Amino acid sequence: MNKTVGIVLIALGIAGLAWGGFTYTTREKVLDFGPIHATREETHTLPLPPLAGALALAGGIVLLTTGKKG
Secondary structure (H helix, E strand, O other): OHHHHHHHHHHHHHHHHHHOEEEEEEEEEEEEEOOEEEEEEEEEEEEOOHHHHHHHHHHHHHHHHOOOOO
């Protein structure tokens, strides 16, 4: 179990350090007047602190190296 969690944490840590966050787009209806429709797309960025990626990576390495031998 610790090995699986360690591998997942390492993968998430590397991904977090490589991309630094993710972006998503929302649509908002601005005008809806009979046959006239207008929408607005807005892009939002959710940054991921490099410290979080580094901690996940380090935690995964610790779990892999200190796992039970047996």
